[in-house]
Amino acid sequence: MAAKTFQVTIVTPDGKTYDQPATMLIMHTSDGERGIMANHLPVIGALSIGALRLKHEDSGDPDDVIAVNGGFVKFKDNVATIIADSAEKPEDIDVSRAQNAKERAEEIIARAKINHDMDSLGRAEVHLKRAINRLEISKTLNR
Known part of the structure; x- marks a missing residue:
């Protein structure tokens, strides 16, 4: 087998x-x-x-x-x-740090859209995806 x-x-x-x-x-x-x-x-x-x-x-x-x-x-x-x-792993993720990173990325995205700064927008979108991923994975610890 x-x-x-x-x-x-x-x-x-x-x-x-x-x-x-x-x-x-x-x-x-x-x-x-x-x-x-x-x-x-x-x-x-x-x-x-x-x-x-x-x-x-x-x-x-x-x-x-x-x-x-x-x-x-x-x-x-x-x-x-x-x-x-x-x-x-979920237990290794610093949730407050990930939440702060998410909030910072959202602020940068908002400013970049106003200023039409496509470079900053692209980088901030990647940072936002990373932060959201970390936050989602951290939630699996309680399942």
Whole structure:
């Protein structure tokens, strides 16, 4: 019988932040949401700002949800390696900091629209997406 799990490793500039087996990895890519299970064909893809969902069926362990701010995924030989600028579990997210970042980004967006500053608008929209992602992931801690 084929293996039901595969190894998932997440690496950030701070080092390895996750290294666990999973039965399924669900991620947001530049092409939309994708899922990978054991024995999937090799894949390389760009990750978008969003949640990584790691399922652990049959193990009794709860599923993991991790906030990533983009990056890359490589899957080969039942190993998923994710390289991201940041990867945070719900319990590691500073909610007040994320809320402050969201509010700052919203203020910058409002000013940039008034001033027709497209560069600042684009950067602030990315910051807003990151902050909202972190806030949404932090809420999964209580589920």
